[in-house]
Amino acid sequence: MTSWGGTEYAWGSGTIIGLGVATAVTLALFLLWELRAADPILPLRLFRNGNFSLASVLGFLVGFAMFGVVTFLPQYQQLVQGASATNSGLLLLPLMLGTLVTTLVVGQLVTRTGRYRVYPILGGLVMAAGMLLLAQLTVGSSRLTSALFMVVLGVGLGFLMQNTMLIAQNSVPMTDMGAASGAATLFRTIGGSLGVSILGAVYSRQLTASLTDRLGEQAAERLASGGGELTPALLKKMDAGVRDAVEHAVTAGVHNVFLWATAFAVLAFVAAWFIRETPLRGGPSDGQSADEPPVAEPAAL
Numbered sequence: 608m609t610s611w612g613g614t615e616y617a618w619g620s621g622t623i624i625g626l627g628v629a630t631a632v633t634l635a636l637f638l639l640w641e642l643r644a645a646d647p648i649l650p651l652r653l654f655r656n657g658n659f660s661l662a663s664v665l666g667f668l669v670g671f672a673m674f675g676v677v678t679f680l681p682q683y684q685q686l687v688q689g690a691s692a693t694n695s696g697l698l699l700l701p702l703m704l705g706t707l708v709t710t711l712v713v714g715q716l717v718t719r720t721g722r723y724r725v726y727p728i729l730g731g732l733v734m735a736a737g738m739l740l741l742a743q744l745t746v747g748s749s750r751l752t753s754a755l756f757m758v759v760l761g762v763g764l765g766f767l768m769q770n771t772m773l774i775a776q777n778s779v780p781m782t783d784m785g786a787a788s789g790a791a792t793l794f795r796t797i798g799g800s801l802g803v804s805i806l807g808a809v810y811s812r813q814l815t816a817s818l819t820d821r822l823g824e825q826a827a828e829r830l831a832s833g834g835g836e837l838t839p840a841l842l843k844k845m846d847a848g849v850r851d852a853v854e855h856a857v858t859a860g861v862h863n864v865f866l867w868a869t870a871f872a873v874l875a876f877v878a879a880w881f882i883r884e885t886p887l888r889g890g891p892s893d894g895q896s897a898d899e900p901p902v903a904e905p906a907a908l
Contacts, residue, residue, distance in 0.1 A: 609804035613811065623895050630764055653779055659787060661882050662775040663794045665727060668875040669767050670798030672734060672868045675806040676702070676760065680741070680753075682810075683861045687854045688750055689839045701754040705761020710769050717887075723770055724884040730766025731876025737763050738872050741866035767875065771795075777888055802868075809867055810860040817856035822849065830856075 616622045623869035641647040654660050670721035681695035690698055717723045737760025744753055775791040776784050830853060842850055 609800050612804060613808040618808075631750055647791075648786065650783060650786055653783060653787060653790065656766075656778045657696065658774050658778040658885065661878055662771045662778065662877050664790060665731075665767060665771045666775075666791050666795040667798035668871050668878070669734075669764065669771065670795035671802035671805075671871050672738065672875075673764055673768075673802075674799030675802040675864060675868050676741070678803050679806060679810055679861055680757075683744065684750075684753070684859055685839055686842060686857045687746055688748075688753070690750075691839065698750060698754070699757065702757040702761040702764075705758040706765040707761075709762045709765025713766060714769060717770070717773065721887045722884065723887070724879075724882050725776070726766045726770050727879035727882060728876065729896055730763050730770070730864050731872060731879045732763070733766060735758060735872035735876055737761070738865050738869040742869060744858065744861065744865075746858050755862050763872070764878050773887075774882060777885065781888075800873075806864045806867060810864050813863045814856045814860040817859045818852060821852035821855070843898060884887030 608623055608630060611626075612618050612623050637648055638651065641649055641651055654663075677699065680699065681690075681692075683689040684695040684698050685692065689696075713726050717726070737756060740756040740759055741753070744756070772788065772791050775787045779787040815827055822830070826849075830849075842853060845853070
């Protein structure tokens, strides 16, 4: 449904509606089965814990924002900044670097202090700031500017990604840690799937609208339908007016994508405030000596 909606089939088509109904029915059957199963794959009792539920929500929102950025930012880098397909992947390294460094630093701080609540809050705030900065990219923005904005976003993701897993694992009994870890990954993946789909629809609509305003309906439909086939090399061969229209349309589409992603980042910031600080399993406050090896932290960090 998320792959075909708005591309292969209209959102209101029978195929997409049918897939939506099938999703709802199978989800209901899954929940009923899990309630009755002696050894459920996803024990629904886990959701009685507020921290676990919030960690699932945060994982969903992080996946929504992260996969949306990784999918549509290369469009801007290739068609506006002129990067090749390979180089557009390399240009995402500032995002990954910000995420990696922040994850490592925060992991050490959590391990030493046992405190983790503040980091998801900071993560939501910094992620929203990074999304908002990326929404300010223009046709003339340099690669250095976009790289700096990506570092900010990467720092926000670094505050959130592993901490959501840690909170999920620390909120359940040891016997349910595997199920909790799997559930956290599942919700992040679902968020990514829906993020790419919804943000893709936002991008496509704005792209078509902008091209229509500048080139007319027929040319807009032709260019928008072949958007996936546009390359920097092909764009350079086009008339200057058409090239300018495409660059502005792509920038406008990406701008709207990041504005929507900012809204979801703000939701993550709000949700993080409701997390309760509870002792890390295996930490000193859990009745274990500080010299003894920790139990929960290595799995999470």
